[in-house]
Amino acid sequence: MKKEKNNSANYKIDMKLMIKQLFELRKGPTPWGKAFCAGLCAGLPVLLGILMDNFELGLLGGVGGFTYLYVFNETYASRIKKIFLVALTISFLVGLGTIVAPYPWLVILIIGLIGFAGTFIFGVFKVPGPAAIFFILSFAITTSMPINPTQAPLRFIVVLSSGLFAWALSMAGWFKNPHRAEIKAVEDIYLSLGAFCEAIGSKDMNNKRQLALEALRRGEETLSSGVKLKRNKMQFDRLVLLNQYANDLFLELIEVSFYRSGKVPQEIIHRIGELNKFISCKNGKEDKIDIKRLFEEPASEYSRLMDGIYAIEGLINMPLEDIEAEVAKSVRPSRRMRLVKAMDRDSIVSLSIIMCMIP
Known part of the structure; x- marks a missing residue:
């Protein structure tokens, strides 16, 4: 009987601890401002796609929102070049993935090259950011979409547009505090x-x-x-x-x-x-x-x-x-x-x- 009471008491304590941890707000390494802007960059293209009755294209536009995840505490002079190049690279890889989707062995080879080149460049130049992971993801997403190489220019422009929006949002603070x-x-x-x-x-x-x-x-x-x-x-x-x-x-x-x-x-x-x-x-x-x-x-x-x-x-x-x-x-x-x-x-x-x- 005593053992059952102890087990019941321990169960209640564990449940209270679990509920407390569930609603506990912890201070993470990512600031709230950056998290909100990253969500805005990914969510706004999807919302526009819904409003334009083209949900698939809106989801693809959300891929360009990955660009904002490469924003860190660098100077605006560095950021203006870095984020633009990231947006351009992600857009190019989406277009490339659309073109090479019919060739599985070529897809595997290019994924390996993207991982190698991205990790190497980010490591050599000590660029803060998630390195090649979102480049690989952007390329892999389009290879799993319906195969249609003629859609490459359209997909490139859609992703580049959302990437440029992320670039503009990352530079917005320059007007208030450029240093x-x-x-x-x-x-x-x-x-x-x-x-x-x-x-x-x-x-x-x-x-x-x-x-x-x-x-x-x-x-x-x-x-x-x-x-x-x-x-x-x-x-x-x-x-x-x-x-x-x-x-x-x-x-x-x-x-x-x-x-x-x-x-x-x-x-x-x-x-x-x-x-x-x-x-x-x-x-x-x-x-x-x-x-x-x-x-x-x-x-x-x-x-x-x-x-x-x-x-x-x-x-x-x-x-x-x-x-x-x-x-x-x-x-x-x-x-x-x-x-x-x-x-x-x-x-x-x-x-x-x-x-x-x-x-």
Whole structure:
């Protein structure tokens, strides 16, 4: 009797847990905005097909909606080329699948080539996205449709139209915030620097340092692929300078982690952790950082680190009109110029070589 009661109680607990998990909303890796737009790109062509009394063609148009699944947090300059090429490729493969559908062995060969080429290109160029899977799916869908090679041009145009709609939707945010990806990349850099600073002196320090280094690398790639627009030139320049200052701050944190065995003071951790919240300010007049100096003693062991933080805070507070002058001051010499200066007889490099040659 007791065993039956226990089983009944366990059954009720399992049912409650199952119902709770069924209606639980979990934070997934895909943002809601992207999920909605992907559904719109796939569903709108189907709806148009129903309204035009051609459901089959509407379903085929939904294949072009796969294009939006290749949208990630890249710059709009990269996205405008990438998504257009994806839309064109998916449309071409739909047309090709329609033409070669009568030849099964050729279909198998082409599917293998699509998988190889797509995976290779996405891997070599480190392009984020689902690689070749939706290219293969687009090609395979048309090979299973009624065989009619004469329909290839029509199917190509239908899929390309829905793909271009996905391309236009992916570029819609450019009008509101053309440097959204660059801002996000710089925010991630400062967020990772804050986590690294907090981890100094702990077992997780090496992992956080590697994550900060990866964020710096991604930020450099993102900013280098961005385009400096005339109407947002100074905002873009601020992001470039913030990335440059972040590299300097990272080097200071590396030095602190090597020469200090204990934790960094909480005031500094909090100061760095707050920096990423101000990156997206569109001008220097709102949401300014209150630059309150810490460790006023000149001989403080963290003085260089704090100087780097003050410089970043000053740059964030700086009006956009003054950014151009700051860029001119912060221009670093090219590698060629550094080599030329190193060959000068008065340079420290030349003097070091001469000193080594003296017996």
